Amino acid sequence: QKEVEQNSGPLSVPEGAIASLNCTYSDRGSQSFFWYRQYSGKSPELIMSIYSNGDKEDGRFTAQLNKASQYVSLLIRDSQPSDSATYLCAVKRSNDYKLSFGAGTTVTVRA
Amino acid sequence: GAGVSQSPRYKVAKRGQDVALRCDPISGHVSLFWYQQALGQGPEFLTYFQNEAQLDKSGLPSDRFFAERPEGSVSTLKIQRTQQEDSAVYLCASSPQAGSNNEQFFGPGTRLTVL
Numbered sequence: 001q002k003e004v005e006q007n008s009g010p011l012s013v014p015e016g017a018i019a020s021l022n023c024t025y026s027d028r029g030s031q032s033f034f035w036y037r038q039y040s041g042k043s044p045e046l047i048m049s050i051y052s053n054g055d056k057e058d059g060r061f062t063a064q065l066n067k068a069s070q071y072v073s074l075l076i077r078d079s080q081p082s083d084s085a086t087y088l089c090a091v092k093r094s095n096d097y098k099l100s101f102g103a104g105t106t107v108t109v110r111a
Numbered sequence: 112g113a114g115v116s117q118s119p120r121y122k123v124a125k126r127g128q129d130v131a132l133r134c135d136p137i138s139g140h141v142s143l144f145w146y147q148q149a150l151g152q153g154p155e156f157l158t159y160f161q162n163e164a165q166l167d168k169s170g171l172p173s174d175r176f177f178a179e180r181p182e183g184s185v186s187t188l189k190i191q192r193t194q195q196e197d198s199a200v201y202l203c204a205s206s207p208q209a210g211s212n213n214e215q216f217f218g219p220g221t222r223l224t225v226l
Contacts, residue, residue: 004153042219043202043217043218043219044154044202046214046216049214088153097142097144097159097206097209098156098159098170099144099146099154099156101155103151103152103153104152104153
């Protein structure tokens with residue numbers, strides 16, 4: 001079992017719709033959770049971080065964390081063509097510095 | 112301000128050649144990370160520096176991989192006797208402090224192709 005797993009894509013959504021991305025992790029010692037956006041040929045860019053159970057909203061993005069279920073999700077509201085990218089879920093243990101990434105989910109927003 | 116920079120952006124090597132990849136972190140950042148990203152995969156951790164000290168090299172895939180950060184700023188990842196399986200994008204990231212909740216800022220990466 002991989003440490004971080006994401007729902008396989010690609011995910012295609014119409015412009016203005018909600019894109020829902022899921023991520024599960026295997027290590028219960030994970031304490032920090034991140035969503036990165038990566039455009040094709042570019043470096044990962046942090047868009048959300050979440051550390052405690054519940055929801056965290058930032059603009060059109062909402063991250064949801066459920067540590068009991070070892071599950072973290074990202075919702076993108078009012079999806080725009082510029083949101084078309086690969087979204088990487090990353091987790092970090094409390095006593096560690098490195099990020100463990102999922103394979104990513106590619107999102108395509110249709111105009 | 113300037114972000115993380117890496118050079119070269121692209122490198123083509125013949126199998127068996129040695130390569131050196133450079134990372135210039137954001138000025139003053141204490142932590143520096145190297146990751147390897149294969150096509151269609153997420154980045155995989157290689158090694159971590161706190162200032163000049165290499166605190167974790169558990170992700171280096173073989174003893175052909177070597178990294179250094181002698182003055183606590185610029186870092187070099189060296190791969191000796193490159194193999195085709197080394198073809199990937201090598202990402203460098205830096206973080207301002209040593210704490211575990213600090214954001215990691217990624218550079219543009221070096222795409223290595225081994226023929």
